[in-house]
Amino acid sequence: MAVSIEQRPLAVSSRRGSPRPSVSVVLRYILITVLAILVFMPFILSFLGTFKTNPEVTAYPPTFLPREWHPENWAQTWSVEISGAGQYVFARWFFNSFWLAVVNMVTQLFFCSLAAYAFARMRFPGKDLIFAFIIASMAIPGAVTLIPGYVFFAKLGWINTYWPLIVPKLVVPFGIFMLTQFFKSIPRELEEAAYIDGASRFRTYWNVAMPLSRPALITLAIIQFQGSWNDFLGPLLYLRDAKLLTLTVGLNFFKTQYAVEWNKILVGSMFNAIPILIIFFIFNKYYMEGASYSGLAGQ
Template sequence: MAAITVDKVTQQPSPRGAIVAKQVGLYVAMTLFGLIMLGPFILAIFGAFKSSVEVNSYPPTLLPQIWHPENFVDVARLFPQFPRWFVNSIGLSATVTVLNVFFCALAGYAFARLNFPGRTVLFLAVLATLMIPLQVTLIPKFIILKQLGLIDTYPAVILPNISTAAGIFLMTQFMKAIPHELEEAAVIDGASKWTVFTRVVLPLSVPAMTTLAIFSFQGQWNDFLWPLVVLNDPTLFTLPLGIAGFSTEHIANTNWVLVGSIFTTLPMVFLVFFFQRYIIKSVATTGGK
C-alpha cells in the first residue's frame, strides 16, 4: 500500500482580519484626534459654569467644584446689549456672505470662462494679495472710509469684505471643472452670457458657493480686529467686540467670557455640521481639476 504524505500548509493570516485591525486603528486615531480638537470647547463649556476665581486657579480642573449656572443670567443682566450684539453679528455676517459669494462667483466665471487681455496677469495679481497681511491695509482702508464718512457705520464693516481673493480662487477653480459642452448647448439655444451664468453655471456651482458662504460667514462672525477699528458705538458692536468688554484691565471675568464664547461658537458648529457634505464635494471637485 502506497504511503500517503500530507504536506503541511502554512496558514496565512486572514486578509479580513488585517483590514479590520487597520480600520480599528484608524477609528481610534480619529477618535483621539477628535477629542484633542474638541478639548478647548469642552473646557470652555465647563469653565462657563465655574466661578471667576476657580476658572483662573492653578492647577486647572475639568469639572467645577461648585456649579454656577447663574453666570448666564449675570451676562444677560449686566450686559443687556448682548442680544443686540448677537443680532448685529448675524446681520453683518449674512450681508457679507451674500455679497462675497455673488461677486466672487462673477469674478470666478470671468477668470474661468471669458477670454480677455491680461486675464492671467490679473488673476495672478489677485492671488498675490493673499500674501499681504491684513495689518498692512488697515490704515489705508480706514483713511478711505473716513473720507467717505462711513466710520462707525455698518457699511464700514461690510464694504472691505464683499470680495476676497481666496473666494475668487475657489470659484475659478471649481468653474473650470464644469464641462464646456453644457454652456455650448445653452448658447446654441440662444442663451446670453448672463443666462449661461445664472441658469447653467451657478446651479452647478452650488457646492463651491456653499463652501464659500460657510467660510465667509465664519470669517465675518469671528472678525474682531476690523470692527474694532471702525466701530465705536456699543450698539453697533458684534459679539467678539462685546465679549472683549467682559474683562477689564483690573478684573478678569473669564467665566463670563466663556459664556459669551459658547454663544459665539455654537452657531458655527451647527452651520458646518449641516453643510459639511457640500464642503467635501467642493474640495474634491476643485482638487481633482
C-alpha cells in the same frame, strides 16, 4: 479640481490583512482618541465652567463638573447691561455679527461668481493680466494694509460705521480664484445649449452655471461666513460705539468691564463659538473641501 476627500482612494487599502486587530492598531486607536479628547479639552472645560459660580470657576484646584449647576449664567450674560449699550448687549452683538456675516457672504457669492464666470467662460482683452493681478493680490499681507487703510477710511468719514467692513469685501480675490477653478471644471455643453437657444450670458450664468456649482458655492459661503463671524481686527479698528460691536470685539469689551467674572466671559465665548461649531458639524463635508481649496490656492 474639487475632488472631495471621500472620493479619493485611500493611500493604504483598508480591508486587507488579518481580521484580528493587531496591538499596534489598538495602540493607534487609543492614541488618536486621547489626542481627540485633548484637542477638545479646552472647549469641554470652558463649557462646564459656564455653569459654575464665579468663585468656583477660578478656584484651585479646579473642579471638572460644577458642584452646583447654574444654567441661569447663560440667561444673565445674554441680557447683561453695559453702560452706553443698554441691556441685552450680547443679543445685540450676536445680531450684529450675524447680519454682517450674512451680508458679506451674500455679496461675495454674487460678485465673485459673476467675475469668475467671465474668467472661466468668456474671452476679453486683458483677461490673463487681470487674473494674474487677482492671484498676486491674494499674497498681500492683510493686516499690513488694513491698518494704514484706517487713515484712508477716516478721510472717507467711515469710522464707526459698517461701511469699511462691507464695501471693500463686496468681492474678494480668493472667491473669484476658487470659483473660476470650479467653473472650468464643469462641462460647458449645457451652457452652450442654453446660449444657442438665445439665453443671454447673464441668464446662462444665473440659470445654468450657478445651479451646477452648488457645492463650490456652499464651500465659499461657509469660508466667508466664518471669516466674517470670527473677524476681530476689522471691527476693532472701525467700530467705536459699544452698540455697534460684533461678538468677537464685544466679548473683549465685556472682558474689560467684567474682568473677574470668568463664568460670564466663558458664556460669552460660547455665544461666539457654538453657532460656528453647529455650522461646522452640519456642513463638515464642505469644510474639508475648503481645506483642499486653500491647498490649491497656494500652488
